[in-house]
Amino acid sequence: MTSTPDLVIRGGNIADGKGGDLYEADVAITGGKITEVGKVAAKGKEEIDARGKLVAPGFVDVHTHYDGQVTWSQDITPSSQNGVTTAIMGNCGVGFAPCRPSDHGRLIQLMEGVEDIPEPVLSAGIPWAWESFPDYMEWLSKRSFDMDIGAQLPHAALRVYVMGERGARRDPATPEDNKQMAALAGDAVRSGALGFSTSRTLNHRTSTGDYTPTLKAGEDELTAIAGAMHGVGRSVLQFVLDQSTVHEDLPMMLRVAETTKCPISFSVAQADKAPRRWRQTMDTINEAAARGLSITTPVSYTHLDVYKRQPSMRPRRAACRSRPRSRRGRSGCCSGWNCRATRSRPIRAIARSPGCRWPSGSSICAGPRCAPRS
Ligand SMILES: [Zn+2]
Numbered sequence: 001m002t003s004t005p006d007l008v009i010r011g012g013n014i015a016d017g018k019g020g021d022l023y024e025a026d027v028a029i030t031g032g033k034i035t036e037v038g039k040v041a042a043k044g045k046e047e048i049d050a051r052g053k054l055v056a057p058g059f060v061d062v063h064t065h066y067d068g069q070v071t072w073s074q075d076i077t078p079s080s081q082n083g084v085t086t087a088i089m090g091n092c093g094v095g096f097a098p099c100r101p102s103d104h105g106r107l108i109q110l111m112e113g114v115e116d117i118p119e120p121v122l123s124a125g126i127p128w129a130w131e132s133f134p135d136y137m138e139w140l141s142k143r144s145f146d147m148d149i150g151a152q153l154p155h156a157a158l159r160v161y162v163m164g165e166r167g168a169r170r171d172p173a174t175p176e177d178n179k180q181m182a183a184l185a186g187d188a189v190r191s192g193a194l195g196f197s198t199s200r201t202l203n204h205r206t207s208t209g210d211y212t213p214t215l216k217a218g219e220d221e222l223t224a225i226a227g228a229m230h231g232v233g234r235s236v237l238q239f240v241l242d243q244s245t246v247h248e249d250l251p252m253m254l255r256v257a258e259t260t261k262c263p264i265s266f267s268v269a270q271a272d273k274a275p276r277r278w279r280q281t282m283d284t285i286n287e288a289a290a291r292g293l294s295i296t297t298p299v300s301y302t303h304l305d306v307y308k309r310q311p312s313m314r315p316r317r318a319a320c321r322s323r324p325r326s327r328r329g330r331s332g333c334c335s336g337w338n339c340r341a342t343r344s345r346p347i348r349a350i351a352r353s354p355g356c357r358w359p360s361g362s363s364i365c366a367g368p369r370c371a372p373r374s
Pocket of ligand 1: 064091
C-alpha cells in the first residue's frame with residue numbers, strides 16, 4: 001500500500017538543477033524530503049496545482065546584505081519572492097555587529113555607501129538590541145523569517161569595534177588589536193557565524209566618501225582573524241578585491257588561506273579598463289585550487305557596471321557629495337555608488353503609497369515596512 005505523502009506538487013515544469021530540459025512531473029514530499037518525482041498516484045495530505053509553473057530547488061544566495069532588513073522584517077524580500085530559500089548575509093565586510101552604541105551611525109553610513117541601502121531606512125529600522133556578534137545572533141534566533149538565513153562576521157564592524165577611530169581611518173592593527181579581533185572572531189563562530197568577510201576595493205566607501213575601514217588591512221590581521229575562526233570550527237573567508245590591485249591582493253589572500261587552511265570565497269568581477277584580466281585571475285585561482293586550497297569564486301550575472309553605464313547616471317550632479325575621482329575622468333562623472341544625488345533619484349521617483357507605514361515625515365516608500373500598493 002502506498003503511503004500518503006505530506007505534500008504533492010502536481011504537474012509543474014521541473015527544473016531539477018542538472019542542466020537538462022524542463023519536464024512536466026509531480027513531486028511528492030514526505031518528512032521534508034522528496035520521495036518521488038514523476039507520476040505520483042497517491043493523493044497527498046496537501047496538494048499544490050503547479051501546472052504552468054516552474055518547480056525548482058530553492059536557490060542559496062551566498063552574497064546578500066540583509067543584515068539590517070532581518071532586524072525589522074520577517075519577509076526577506078525580494079529574495080524570498082524570487083526562489084531563494086537560503087540567504088547568506090554579512091558579505092563585503094559590512095554589517096551591524098559587533099557595534100558599540102557610539103558607532104551605530106558609522107556602520108549605517110558604511111552600509112549606505114557600500115550597498116546603497118538608504119540611511120533613513122536603516123536608522124528607522126534597526127533596533128540595535130545587541131552589541132556583540134553573539135548577541136546579534138542570539139537576538140536574531142528569536143525571530144522567524146520566510147526563508148533561512150546565515151550570517152558572516154563583517155570585518156569592518158569588527159575592526160571599528162576593536163580599534164575605534166584608528167580602525168575607521170585604516171591604521172595598521174597592532175598585535176594587541178589582532179589578538180582581540182581573533183578572540184572575538186572565535187566567539188562569532190561559536191555563536192553560529194558561517195564565516196568572515198572583508199573588502200579591499202576602492203568602490204566600497206561610506207556615504208560621505210571615506211574608504212571602507214578594511215581596505216588595507218594587513219596580512220597579519222587577516223591571518224589572525226581567519227586562523228582564529230577556522231581554528232574553532234569550519235569557516236570561510238569571503239572577500240572582494242579591485243581588479244587593478246588583484247596582482248598584489250590575491251596572492252596575499254591566498255597566503256592567508258594557505259597559512260590558516262580557511263576556505264576562501266572570492267567575488268570575481270570584470271574590470272572596465274582590463275576586460276580580460278579576469279581570465280588571469282581565474283588562472284591564479286585554478287592554480288591555487290590545484291595546490292589543494294579550497295576556493296570558490298561567485299560571479300554576478302549582471303555586473304555592477306550595468307548601473308554605472310546608465311546614460312542618465314553619468315553626468316556629475318550639482319548635489320553630488322562623493323569625492324571627484326580623477327579616474328572617472330572625462331565627463332567628471334560622479335556615477336559611483338556614493339553619489340547621493342544619483343541615489344536619491346529612484347527613491348524620490350517612488351510615490352508614497354496609501355497605507356505606507358513609514359513615519360509620515362519620511363519621503364521613502366516601498367521600503368520593507370511599506371504597505372502593499374494594492
Ligand atoms: Zn557585497
